[in-house]
Amino acid sequence: MSLKNILITGASGLIGTRLTELLLAEGHRVTHLGRNHRSGSAKTFLWDVDKNQFDRHALEGTEVIVHLAGAGVADKPWTDERKWEILKSRTQSTQLLFNELQKGGHQVKTFVSASAIGYYGFENNEKVYSENDTPGNDFLANVVRQWEAEIDRIQELGIRVVKVRIGIVLSEKAGALKEMSKPIKYFAGSPLGSGEQYISWIHLDDIVSIFIKAIQDEKMTGAYNGSGPYPVTNRELTKAIAQTLHKPLFLPAVPAFALKMLLGEMANLVLKGSKVSSEKIQQAGFKFQFDTLEKALADLLTR
Numbered sequence: 001m002s003l004k005n006i007l008i009t010g011a012s013g014l015i016g017t018r019l020t021e022l023l024l025a026e027g028h029r030v031t032h033l034g035r036n037h038r039s040g041s042a043k044t045f046l047w048d049v050d051k052n053q054f055d056r057h058a059l060e061g062t063e064v065i066v067h068l069a070g071a072g073v074a075d076k077p078w079t080d081e082r083k084w085e086i087l088k089s090r091t092q093s094t095q096l097l098f099n100e101l102q103k104g105g106h107q108v109k110t111f112v113s114a115s116a117i118g119y120y121g122f123e124n125n126e127k128v129y130s131e132n133d134t135p136g137n138d139f140l141a142n143v144v145r146q147w148e149a150e151i152d153r154i155q156e157l158g159i160r161v162v163k164v165r166i167g168i169v170l171s172e173k174a175g176a177l178k179e180m181s182k183p184i185k186y187f188a189g190s191p192l193g194s195g196e197q198y199i200s201w202i203h204l205d206d207i208v209s210i211f212i213k214a215i216q217d218e219k220m221t222g223a224y225n226g227s228g229p230y231p232v233t234n235r236e237l238t239k240a241i242a243q244t245l246h247k248p249l250f251l252p253a254v255p256a257f258a259l260k261m262l263l264g265e266m267a268n269l270v271l272k273g274s275k276v277s278s279e280k281i282q283q284a285g286f287k288f289q290f291d292t293l294e295k296a297l298a299d300l301l302t303r
């Protein structure tokens with residue numbers, strides 16, 4: 001394993017925080033590119049995507065960029081303004097990186113970017129999506145398609161580009177598992193909508209390990225799904241969380257119309273899903289530490 005100088009955008013988030021910890025533990029030099037200074041284990045350089053500002057000192061010595069920045073998809077209601085923020089925080093941030101890299105005078109050889117399985121669209125069908133499938137047509141699929149188009153341009157600069165289409169990341173700290181566990185702990189958990197929608201999930205440590213493999217493995221280029229080998233339905237995940245927490249589930253499923261009234265179009269995040277294949281990343285030699293839901297939940301909920 002060769003030690004690298006790695007710059008991470010959006011590093012203060014769920015994936016970036018754990019990725020920083022593991023890269024530093026392996027002996028790499030890690031710096032961050034963020035919107036604010038933060039005290040912590042890595043020096044932060046600043047950028048402002050709206051103002052097109054970028055501290056070029058961030059590129060000094062940098063060999064690898066890991067691009068994770070993006071406004072949280074589930075953080076706020078999907079008003080037109082928020083939808084624009086979700087899109088531009090990904091496309092314009094990638095354009096800004098492209099423009100700065102195009103100026104030259106740097107040693108960046110590898111660009112590993114977050115993408116999302118939302119690329120395929122959430123259609124609630126039995127199809128298993130692989131990397132060669134075409135993009136879907138809902139709001140998130142359109143965001144991810146445009147984001148990936150910007151990421152792909154970075155290859156024109158002679159830089160190796162890997163796009164990790166991330167699934168639903170399971171962590172006790174944030175995201176889907178934290179939100180689903182809360183009501184279950186208070187005896188108010190239940191499946192959502194039909195409960196039959198697929199959740200293509202991955203343990204936080206496995207997605208971070210995929211990023212580390214993509215940084216190191218020069219054979220990897222293009223898109224890889226970053227979700228585990230065994231997607232489950234919303235009902236199965238809800239039941240498994242309740243079993244792991246030793247809590248009963250007795251309430252009926254929350255009806256889809258109620259969620260649509262409450263969340264509008266954003267309800268699709270929980271009412272729809274997709275079944276995504278992990279074959280390509282496994283063919284590349286990646287071994288999941290937490291392949292089954294049982295192992296992942298035991299690790300995350302009973303530590």
Ligand SMILES: NC(=O)c1ccc[n+]([C@@H]2O[C@H](COP(=O)([O-])OP(=O)(O)OC[C@H]3O[C@@H](n4cnc5c(N)ncnc54)[C@H](OP(=O)(O)O)[C@@H]3O)[C@@H](O)[C@H]2O)c1
Pocket residue numbers: 009010011012013014015016033034035036049068069070071072073085089093114115116117165166167168169170175
């Ligand atoms: N977690 C998942 O389940 C999941 C699934 C699919 C795809 N992804 C994608 O993977 C990436 C990382 O995921 P994550 O869960 O670590 O995300 P996260 O916790 O929401 O962190 C994203 C980071 O992006 C930066 N950011 C937020 N709003 C921004 C804006 N308007 N402009 C520029 N930067 C902004 C922030 O970093 P600073 O404050 O340091 O700038 C933030 O900490 C995201 O792009 C996400 O869409 C995640």
